[in-house]
Amino acid sequence: MSMIDEITREKWILGAFPEWGTWLNEEIDATEVAPGTFSMWWIGCTGIWLKTQNGTGIATDLWFGNGKRTQKTKEMAAFHQMRNMTGGRATQPNLRAAPIVFDPFAVTEVDAVLATHIHQDHIDPYFAAAVLRNCAAGVPFIGPQGCADLWKKWGVPDSRIKVVRPGDTVAIKDVEIVVLESFDRTVLVTSNETLEGTLPTMDDKAVNYLFKTPGGNLYHSGDSHHSIRFAKHGKEHKVDVALGSFGENPVGNQDKMTSIDILRMAEALGTKVVIPVHHDVWTNFKADPLEILLLWNYKKNVLQYRFKPFIWEVGGKFTYPDDADKLQYHYRRGFEDAFTDEQNVPFPSIL
Numbered sequence: 001m002s003m004i005d006e007i008t009r010e011k012w013i014l015g016a017f018p019e020w021g022t023w024l025n026e027e028i029d030a031t032e033v034a035p036g037t038f039s040m041w042w043i044g045c046t047g048i049w050l051k052t053q054n055g056t057g058i059a060t061d062l063w064f065g066n067g068k069r070t071q072k073t074k075e076m077a078a079f080h081q082m083r084n085m086t087g088g089r090a091t092q093p094n095l096r097a098a099p100i101v102f103d104p105f106a107v108t109e110v111d112a113v114l115a116t117h118i119h120q121d122h123i124d125p126y127f128a129a130a131v132l133r134n135c136a137a138g139v140p141f142i143g144p145q146g147c148a149d150l151w152k153k154w155g156v157p158d159s160r161i162k163v164v165r166p167g168d169t170v171a172i173k174d175v176e177i178v179v180l181e182s183f184d185r186t187v188l189v190t191s192n193e194t195l196e197g198t199l200p201t202m203d204d205k206a207v208n209y210l211f212k213t214p215g216g217n218l219y220h221s222g223d224s225h226h227s228i229r230f231a232k233h234g235k236e237h238k239v240d241v242a243l244g245s246f247g248e249n250p251v252g253n254q255d256k257m258t259s260i261d262i263l264r265m266a267e268a269l270g271t272k273v274v275i276p277v278h279h280d281v282w283t284n285f286k287a288d289p290l291e292i293l294l295l296w297n298y299k300k301n302v303l304q305y306r307f308k309p310f311i312w313e314v315g316g317k318f319t320y321p322d323d324a325d326k327l328q329y330h331y332r333r334g335f336e337d338a339f340t341d342e343q344n345v346p347f348p349s350i351l
């Protein structure tokens with residue numbers, strides 16, 4: 001049989017996806033974090049892999065699914081949160097815009113799996129299955145009650161699930177995780193019931209996390225909208241790096257923070273670095289994070305900003321404090337060993 005005859009759709013899928021294969025898995029596994037620092041990788045959306053100087057690995061909001069893949073369903077399901085929010089019926093065109101940069105089934109070790117909230121782009125059955133199969137028997141799954149319910153429904157044993165609420169702290173090796181309030185109002189309109197006149201609760205569906213590591217503190221705000229209460233979190237905790245969900249809200253939506261919200265959040269938290277996330281993943285909420293840098297430059301002198309933004313890329317690594325002043329990320333460009341050998345060119349001046 002010819003090569004063409006043996007090619008199938010399944011072979012294409014296995015050969016092309018996940019797009020990065022195990023490249024990033026290998027990088028995370030091999031990284032030794034220097035004392036006095038912490039490193040993290042952006043897995044996409046708000047998915048973050050955090051690693052400490054003692055090798056502790058914490059995976060928050062890792063998600064390996066996607067969005068719309070067909071136009072056949074014309075309307076969102078009744079009571080879908082975006083239908084509840086907007087009163088619109090038409091299927092939202094939220095196609096996944098970012099590649100999958102980590103192979104969940106190639107996970108080798110992790111010390112805790114966390115989710116900030118119940119929405120499908122923040123908690124993942126594939127990763128849960130892979131962690132249960134590949135990793136140590138005691139790895140906990142930590143999240144608010146709604147996340148615990150999802151993990152339980154998927155088959156994560158009760159003994160592995162830890163429900164947290166704002167005010168709780170959890171120790172994972174050398175990391176202290178402080179559980180804080182979420183300000184994700186989209187979670188409040190996620191309901192299968194008529195909501196008018198009701199008083200929905202947040203803490204059982206969504207939380208924020210502060211990770212206190214030996215190398216600095218990371219604030220993960222999940223899908224929080226802007227809130228004046230970021231100032232309270234900043235007053236009560238030292239924040240070195242803060243992540244905020246950024247996006248270009250379609251008309252009729254109030255779902256993601258805008259560039260101004262990201263700057264206000266950073267100022268209120270007293271963070272040293274603010275990093276926008278989530279704008280990568282949905283086609284219909286795609287936003288240009290350089291807008292944050294532009295506005296930061298415009299306002300930093302008059303408002304005496306004490307923080308810097310960092311404009312990241314999915315699959316990229318950030319180390320605090322080493323990268324705190326960098327402002328923008330670029331993928332490794334390679335070719336560090338150019339001219340190790342003689343070139344194979346017709347004559348030296350050819351290029």
Ligand SMILES: [Fe+2]
Nearest residue numbers: 119121122223
């Ligand atoms: Fe989200």
